Amino acid sequence: MSLWLQGRRFPPPGLARAVLRMRERLHRLADALVPAELVAAEKALGVATTLAIGVAARARLADALAGGPKSSAELATATGLNPDALERTLRALCSTGVFARLRDGRYRNTRISAALRREVRGSISSFAQYMASASNLAAWSDFDQTVRTGQNAFERVHGTSVWNHFAQHDNERALFAAAMTSLTDLAAPALARAYPWHEVSKVCDVGGGRGHLLAAILAAHPHLRGVLVDEPGVIALARPFLEAAGVLGRVELVEGSFFEAVPRGADAYLLKDILHDWDDARSHTVLANCRAAMTAGGRVLVCEVLVEPETTTGPGPWADLQMMTVACEGRQRSRAELFALLGRSGFTPGRLFETAALTSIVEGLAR
Numbered sequence: 297m298s299l300w301l302q303g304r305r306f307p308p309p310g311l312a313r314a315v316l317r318m319r320e321r322l323h324r325l326a327d328a329l330v331p332a333e334l335v336a337a338e339k340a341l342g343v344a345t346t347l348a349i350g351v352a353a354r355a356r357l358a359d360a361l362a363g364g365p366k367s368s369a370e371l372a373t374a375t376g377l378n379p380d381a382l383e384r385t386l387r388a389l390c391s392t393g394v395f396a397r398l399r400d401g402r403y404r405n406t407r408i409s410a411a412l413r414r415e416v417r418g419s420i421s422s423f424a425q426y427m428a429s430a431s432n433l434a435a436w437s438d439f440d441q442t443v444r445t446g447q448n449a450f451e452r453v454h455g456t457s458v459w460n461h462f463a464q465h466d467n468e469r470a471l472f473a474a475a476m477t478s479l480t481d482l483a484a485p486a487l488a489r490a491y492p493w494h495e496v497s498k499v500c501d502v503g504g505g506r507g508h509l510l511a512a513i514l515a516a517h518p519h520l521r522g523v524l525v526d527e528p529g530v531i532a533l534a535r536p537f538l539e540a541a542g543v544l545g546r547v548e549l550v551e552g553s554f555f556e557a558v559p560r561g562a563d564a565y566l567l568k569d570i571l572h573d574w575d576d577a578r579s580h581t582v583l584a585n586c587r588a589a590m591t592a593g594g595r596v597l598v599c600e601v602l603v604e605p606e607t608t609t610g611p612g613p614w615a616d617l618q619m620m621t622v623a624c625e626g627r628q629r630s631r632a633e634l635f636a637l638l639g640r641s642g643f644t645p646g647r648l649f650e651t652a653a654l655t656s657i658v659e660g661l662a663r
Contacts, residue, residue, distance in 0.1 A: 309490075312652035320609040343433070345392060348385050349412070350428020351377075352394065353421040357386075358405055358412040361395075365402035418482055422474035431461060431468060435622050442621050450622045458622050473530070477508055480568065484512035486653035487568070487599060493517040496595065500525060500562035502554050502586065503570045506534040509599075510566070511541040522547045523559055554582045560589045568599040568655075572615075575625035576637060583641035587662055594662040596643060602656045603628040610654065634658045 307315070327335045352358065355375040360366065366374075368383035375382070386403050389395050395409045405413075412421050426432060431454060438449040450458045462469035487509060493499075493516075500523040501510040507524045514520050522543070524534055528551045538544040550559050555578070558565065565586045571579040586596050603612040612628055619626035629637070635645035635658070643660030650656050 307652050309650040309652050312654070313650075316610055316654075343436075344388075347428050347433075348389055349394060349424045351385060352389060352409070353412050353424040353428075356414055356421075357395070358409045358421075359414055361403060361405045361409070362413060365398055365404040367402050371403070418478070420478055422471055423478050426468075426471050426475040429468065429471065431458075431465075432622060439617075439621055446620075446625075448621060448623060448625055451624075457624055459624075473505060476569070477505060480505070480508045483568075483599075483651070483653035483655045484509045486651040487655060487657065488512045488516040490649045490651040491597065491657050493520060496564040497521065498523070498562045499564045499566055500559060500589075501566045501568070502558050502582070504566065504568065505530055506537045507541075507547065508537070509568050510547065511538055511543050514543040514546055515541065520546070523550060523562055524548070525550045525552050525554065525558055527551065527553065554585060556585070558585050558589045562589070562594075564595045564597055565589070566597050566599065571598060571626075571634075571637070572600050572619050572628050573623040573626040575627075578624065579637055580641050583638065583643070583660075587642035590662040592662050595646070596638070596660040596662070598634055598638070598658040598660070599655050600634075600658070601628055601654055602631055602634075602658075604630045612654070631656075631658065635660075 355377060357371060357375065360371055360374050368386055369379050371377070371386075372379040372382045386395055387397065389409075390397050390403070393406055393408050394412075395403050396406050397403055410416065411419060412424060413419055414421050431450075434453050435448070435450040435458075438453050441452065442449045450461070454461055456464075462472060493513060497519065498521045499510070499513065501507065502525050504510050504524050505526060507522075510522045510524055514522050524531070524538070524547055526534070531549050531551050534549060535544065538547050538549075548559070552558070554570065567582065567586070570582060574582070583596065590596075601610075601612045601615055603616050607613060616628035619628060631648060638645055638658070638660035641660075642663055644663050646659030646661045648656060648658055
């Protein structure tokens with residue numbers, strides 16, 4: 297059982313970060329034991345790992361192994377994949393700890409592959425599939441031009457923004473939404489306990505999808521009421537989810553775009569992984585709309601993975617490259633960058649709350 301998310305009981309933020317630092321040091325120690333050329337070659341094969349895990353998630357191999365070990369031939373029959381190609385793919389994934397091969401030649405799940413099971417709590421199956429999707433990889437194939445120009449590759453390759461692309465491709469939009477929901481589910485318990493929610497009475501989740509984070513916060517804090525704002529199609533899906541979570545009676549559902557306006561009346565406005573998708577100008581628009589909905593003293597809570605100038609470990613720097621390559625000139629910002637953005641948008645920088653989920657809460661107070 298993982299020390300990290302056992303029973304979804306997060307360790308204190310300081311301990312969580314210490315564990316990540318230890319993991320990074322162990323990785324570097326292991327790399328120091330072999331020739332540097334081997335390490336560099338392995339890392340250059342990263343795209344192959346992405347694609348192989350994507351295939352495993354799409355074919356539901358981890359689900360097929362949930363009942364016990366199976367041979368590649370059995371898995372091929374169950375999934376419709378080529379037996380020889382599947383055997384070779386499984387063997388490669390075993391080398392990275394995704395799946396394990398028994399002495400009799402059958403394969404079994406590992407702790408890592410179990411996270412690819414579709415229906416388990418915390419599944420990252422949709423995330424793995426999205427990262428291996430054709431549209432995402434096509435953007436990354438033009439990464440060198442992004443490094444030269446600083447402009448995102450997705451619009452250059454596909455002729456439209458990633459958001460317009462999703463609007464025209466329902467299956468990809470649903471996959472991306474599921475991927476982002478899975479990441480929110482991982483962070484939601486930590487965010488629900490990290491902030492002093494007793495200080496507010498009504499929280500508005502801006503661009504909050506189906507309401508997974510809002511539901512977690514409301515479930516942990518019965519005095520709170522909530523507002524969920526997103527596009528009409530998403531709000532329609534949020535209603536049954538919030539009802540099943542037992543919090544629908546405390547949530548107002550609002551259709552709308554955070555680029556146009558957000559509802560008035562809340563004393564805290566939540567922006568979870570919203571601003572990192574956009575450049576400073578468009579992020580300012582979102583924040584300004586939140587400020588316009590508040591009275592003085594209201595709060596905006598920006599929840600994102602911070603990337604400081606000295607951050608060279610953890611997922612943050614890689615998430616930043618994803619934003620740079622695929623999103624609309626987005627970026628993972630530092631604490632100072634977010635505070636500066638808040639300051640230009642009518643807020644006084646407030647407190648910073650770190651969480652064990654690595655997502656921090658940056659507070660802005662309406663002036």
